[in-house]
Amino acid sequence: MAVELKDVCYRYGDAEVLHGVSFSIGRGAKVALMGPNGAGKSTLISLLNGLEEPSSGTVSIFGEVLTAKNREMARLKLGVVYQDPDDQIFSTTVEEDVAFGPRGQGLSEAEVEERVRVALGSVGMRELRKRSPFELSYGQKRRVAIAGVLAMRPDIIVLDEPMAFLDPKGRDDLQSLLEAMHLMGITLVVATHDVDFAAEWADEVLILKEGRLLASGGTDLLFDDAVIASADLHLPRLARPFRLLEGVDGAAARPKTVRQAAQMMWRLMVRRSEADAANSDVQKKEAGAK
Numbered sequence: 001m002a003v004e005l006k007d008v009c010y011r012y013g014d015a016e017v018l019h020g021v022s023f024s025i026g027r028g029a030k031v032a033l034m035g036p037n038g039a040g041k042s043t044l045i046s047l048l049n050g051l052e053e054p055s056s057g058t059v060s061i062f063g064e065v066l067t068a069k070n071r072e073m074a075r076l077k078l079g080v081v082y083q084d085p086d087d088q089i090f091s092t093t094v095e096e097d098v099a100f101g102p103r104g105q106g107l108s109e110a111e112v113e114e115r116v117r118v119a120l121g122s123v124g125m126r127e128l129r130k131r132s133p134f135e136l137s138y139g140q141k142r143r144v145a146i147a148g149v150l151a152m153r154p155d156i157i158v159l160d161e162p163m164a165f166l167d168p169k170g171r172d173d174l175q176s177l178l179e180a181m182h183l184m185g186i187t188l189v190v191a192t193h194d195v196d197f198a199a200e201w202a203d204e205v206l207i208l209k210e211g212r213l214l215a216s217g218g219t220d221l222l223f224d225d226a227v228i229a230s231a232d233l234h235l236p237r238l239a240r241p242f243r244l245l246e247g248v249d250g251a252a253a254r255p256k257t258v259r260q261a262a263q264m265m266w267r268l269m270v271r272r273s274e275a276d277a278a279n280s281d282v283q284k285k286e287a288g289a290k
């Protein structure tokens, strides 16, 4: 397992905000961590990279329970891209910022340069490498923050709300980048409120509510009315037309995944065009008979 939580509780002072959370994430998985505001997603992320310690329970990375002693090991294996890139960026140029992590790993300057080059290339920012990161747009800063984590070559990357404030093209680009990271073999955990993205991209979903794991499993959870209602989510857009058609004679049942929704729409369109063609044949025959 890449990540394993056993009965994890966490307190801010007297207030317990995570209550006995347990789950595991396999190597190479694409996981969407979901749940309403205040559910505990960011808190959970700070436990994953050892920034905070659980009040009770354990967090393991590749089978090793995190302790104060091996926290640094966790940071090498698991990188976090925080919600606000300004929390993560501080150097005077983009390339210096991306070089910071690998340099801290004690790598040679040649290796650091190579890692910076590859990481900036992966996020499409090589041309802006000499710029000050503080002069960049929000979306560009987020790419620099991702490059900084990629340059550390972690096995697991956790991204907190990476789609927030990105324009539609920026979201598509980020989704392609996540796919590329997955193909590199990186285990990915993305905290997100974006149901459409999660339904399309993830292969597993973890849903938190009020500090408890409400549900975990495949993306079919996001098509389940009971789960949606209790997790304050909404149906993925692709599934909504099917809900409107529920109860209509001859309408298809509700899809359970994005792929199934697309296939069902395709079948409905084919059926419709066959019906149109048959209608026009009848009309032609009737016109001919007159």
Ligand SMILES: Nc1ncnc2c1ncn2[C@@H]1O[C@H](COP(=O)(O)OP(=O)(O)OP(=O)(O)O)[C@@H](O)[C@H]1O
Residues within 6 Å of the ligand: 012, 015, 017, 035, 036, 037, 038, 039, 040, 041, 042, 043, 044
């Ligand atoms: N520094 C803090 N001190 C005290 N309580 C905190 C602190 N940070 C978060 N909390 C509380 O912990 C709970 C979980 O917050 P957290 O930020 O982890 O939720 P989240 O799921 O990431 O929310 P969002 O979707 O809004 O980002 C909330 O009730 C919040 O008020």
